[in-house]
Amino acid sequence: MAPSPATEPISPKAPKAQNPEPSSSKGETSSSVKPTSKVEQPLSTDELDKLLSREASALQRDVEVDRILKAFKLNPYELLGLDPTCTPADIKKRYRHLSLFIHPDKATHPRATDAFDLLKKAEAELSDQAKRDELDAVMLEARAQTLKANSLPSGTNDTDSRILALVPSFKEQIRARARDILIDEEVRRRKAIKMNLANEGLEARRKEEEVATKKRKAEEDARWEENRDQRVDSWRSFNAGKKKKKNKLNVIG
Template sequence: MSEPPYRASSTLPPPPPPSAPPAEPPLPPSQPPPPTPTHSAPPPPPPPPSSGTSLSPPPPPPRADAGALQTSLPTQVAANPPPKPSGSQHTLDEPSSSSTSQPIRQEDPPKNLTRERTTMWQELEIDRILSAFKLNPYSVLDVHMEADSKEITKVYRKKSLLLHPDKVKHERAVEAFDLLKKASTHLLDEDKRKNLDETVMAARIITLKELGLPTNIASDDERIKALGLGALEERVRQKTKEIMIDDEVQRRRAIRLQHAAEGAEQRKREEAVETHKRKASEKEVWEATRDDRVAGWRSFQKGSKKRKGDSSNVLG
C-alpha cells in the first residue's frame, strides 16, 4: 500500500514560545561574566516534505519585539533562578571576597602581650640600676655628662614612672627607685654636680697622660680614633670609678677617725662627769656624818678626862 500524499494544511502550527536561555555554569572569580543574550534562539526548522509532493514554503514565524524580549527575559530568570553551586564556588551575581581587594586591618597587640613587654622592661631596668656603679650618678641614671637639667629631669620622670613601686612587683623595686631618685637629686644639685664633673675631668686627664696624649686633644683626633670606638670613654669611665672608690675609701676612713676621736672625747667627758659625781657624793656623805663625828669626838674627850682623874687619885 502506498502512503497517502502529504497535504499541506492551510494553517501552520504556532511557533513555540521563546524559552529562557539555559543557566550558564558558574565561572571562576578571575574570569569576567559572559554577556547576557538579548535574543532567544531561533525555532527549529519544520520537517522536510516527502518526495513527490510540491509544497509552498511555510510563512516565516512572526518576529518577536526586541523590547518585549528584554522585558520578559529578566522576569523569567527571576521566576526560575539558576541553582547556586555548593562548596567554595561563587555565582556570577555574588563575587567572591578574594576578587575584591580590601585593605587588611592590622589589629592592636593584645593586652597580655603589652603587659608582658612592660614587665620585661621593668625587670631589665631594675637589674641595670642595681648593677650600675652607685657612686656615679651618671651611670645610675644612664645619661651623658653633657646632659642639661631638662634632659636629666625628663629621663628621671620616664624611668620613675616605669619603676614606681606601686606599679612594679619586683622584690627590689624600692631599692632601685631610691637609687634613681638619689642620682637625679645629685645631678640637679649644682655644687654636687660640679664636684662630680671635676672628678670625671681629672680621670680624663690622667687617662690621656697614661696614653701619652696631650690633655687638650680633640675628640675627633686621629689618635683618639685609632684607639677604637668608645675605647677612650671606657678608659675614662674605669679611671673615674677608681678615683671615686679611692675618694670613698678615704671619706669613710676619715669618718671612722672622726667617730673614734669623737668617741674618745665623749668618754673623757663621761669620765669627768663620773669623777665629779663621785666627789660630790663623797662630800655629801662627809657632811651627813658630821654630827656623828662631832658627838664621837666629844665622847672620846670626856672618856679621856675621866680616865685621867682616876689615875691621879691612884698615884696620890
C-alpha cells in the same frame, strides 16, 4: 448525516502530589540538632604584633631595671645613663622617661622599686649644683688620668683618631677611673665619719667620767657633813676618857 460520536466529558487533571516537608516542632529541632563547638580563630597579624610588643616592652623594662641595679651607685651619671656634658634639661627629661618606663606599677621586676629609688636619688644629686660640681671635678680628674695613662696630651679632643682607637673605649676608661676615685673618696669619708664618731664617743665618755667624779665627790662631801656631829661627839668622848685616865693615874701615884 451520521451522528457525531458522543464525547465523554474530560475530568480535570489532579495536581501532582508534592512530598510534604517533614513537620517538626521546636522541641524536636533542638533535640535532634547537635550543638557545634566554637572554633578558636587564630590571632590576626595585628594582634600578634601587639602581643609581641607588650612582651618585648616587659622584657625591656626588666633589662633596664637590672642595668640600674648593677650600675655604680656613687656615679649618678651611670645610673641615669647620661654623659657629664648633659644639661639640666637633659637630666630632667631622662629621669622622667626612665622613671615612667620602670615604674613599679608597670614593671614586673621584683626589685623595680629599688631601681626607681636609685633613679630618684641620682636625679636629686645631679640637680644639686654643688654636688654636681664635685662629681664633675672627679670626672675631669678621671679624664686627665686616662689621657696620661694612654700617653696622650691633656688637650686631646674626644674626636681625635687616637681617642677613637682606644680599647676599651675612652669613655669606658674614664668611667673606670672615676669609679676608683669615687671609691677612694667614699672610703676616706667613711673613715672620717668613723673617727669623728670615735672621738665623739671618747669625748662623751670623758664627760660622763667627769660628771661621775663630781657626783661622787658631792656625795662624799654630803656624807662628811652628815657625820660631822657624830665625829665631834666621838672626839669629845675620846678626850674626856683620856682626862679621866690621867687623873686616875695621878691619884695612884
